[in-house]
Amino acid sequence: MHDTGMPPRILSVAPPPSPFLPMRARGLALAPRGQRLLGPIDLTLRAGAITVIMGHNGAGKSLLLQALHGLLRPDAGEIRWGDLPPAEARRGQAMVFQSPILLRRTVAANIDFALRAVGRRDVKARRAALLAQAGLTARATQAARRLSGGEQQRLALVRALATDPRVLFLDEPTASLDPAATAAIEALVRTAHDSGIKIIFVTHDIGQARRLADEVVFLQEGQITEHTGVDEFFQSPKSDAARAYLHGRLPGS
Numbered sequence: 001m002h003d004t005g006m007p008p009r010i011l012s013v014a015p016p017p018s019p020f021l022p023m024r025a026r027g028l029a030l031a032p033r034g035q036r037l038l039g040p041i042d043l044t045l046r047a048g049a050i051t052v053i054m055g056h057n058g059a060g061k062s063l064l065l066q067a068l069h070g071l072l073r074p075d076a077g078e079i080r081w082g083d084l085p086p087a088e089a090r091r092g093q094a095m096v097f098q099s100p101i102l103l104r105r106t107v108a109a110n111i112d113f114a115l116r117a118v119g120r121r122d123v124k125a126r127r128a129a130l131l132a133q134a135g136l137t138a139r140a141t142q143a144a145r146r147l148s149g150g151e152q153q154r155l156a157l158v159r160a161l162a163t164d165p166r167v168l169f170l171d172e173p174t175a176s177l178d179p180a181a182t183a184a185i186e187a188l189v190r191t192a193h194d195s196g197i198k199i200i201f202v203t204h205d206i207g208q209a210r211r212l213a214d215e216v217v218f219l220q221e222g223q224i225t226e227h228t229g230v231d232e233f234f235q236s237p238k239s240d241a242a243r244a245y246l247h248g249r250l251p252g253s
């Protein structure tokens with residue numbers, strides 16, 4: 001475990017205060033049936049920085065993301081989002097997965113469902129804004145599952161934003177998308193960040209990490225081996241595992 005309290009790369013604009021941040025995980029561990037998969041992890045994430053979690057296949061990135069989001073209950077340790085009670089913190093978070101999970105309904109209905117879930121009254125106006133943001137206005141009445149992969153992911157992302165999250169998790173959101181579709185997702189993520197949403201994402205796309213992230217959390221065998229600014233990570237990775245990862249080698253090789 002390393003460097004739990006580091007500041008993010010110097011940002012040109014001070015981040016707005018958020019009741020959700022900093023996020024502090026202490027002694028976090030996942031060990032189903034006694035098999036240690038993650039941790040112990042100490043990690044502090046602050047407002048303002050876009051955080052990318054990287055590491056070899058099987059390093060524990062998805063597990064960490066799901067634990068931070070509250071989808072997996074830790075076997076040890078605790079996670080605190082600011083000073084918020086866990087249930088309140090959870091309500092302010094949303095997650096987008098590699099394979100979009102969409103309702104068997106129209107594009108518009110998928111967004112409406114999320115808006116109603118958080119009690120929005122201005123459903124029509126907000127839906128129109130989100131569809132426009134995703135470039136899906138002309139597809140509003142189509143079946144969501146008939147959209148292309150890139151369109152589905154844009155829909156999944158704006159549907160997550162429909163819940164007005166303060167923290168947005170993304171697990172390899174562009175893993176199966178072409179460069180143009182990837183750029184569209186990255187633009188949406190950047191806009192979300194600029195509106196004050198904390199972004200925490202997992203990717204194997206090194207270019208994407210460089211384009212989007214301010215800081216890198218690098219995992220190896222369920223442990224954080226580096227937590228550092230993105231430039232520092234890519235220019236001079238400290239751990240053997242990170243060097244191997246960046247050179248396309250398996251850990252330990």
Ligand SMILES: Nc1ncnc2c1ncn2[C@@H]1O[C@H](COP(=O)(O)OP(=O)(O)OP(=O)(O)O)[C@@H](O)[C@H]1O
Binds near residue numbers: 037058060
């Ligand atoms: N419920 C589970 N029970 C047992 N092992 C699990 C469980 N979930 C995940 N694992 C194991 O934990 C390890 C970490 O899984 P995780 O999905 O977090 O990896 P990852 O870093 O996201 O990998 P990838 O880059 O391949 O997506 C893997 O070895 C995986 O097989």
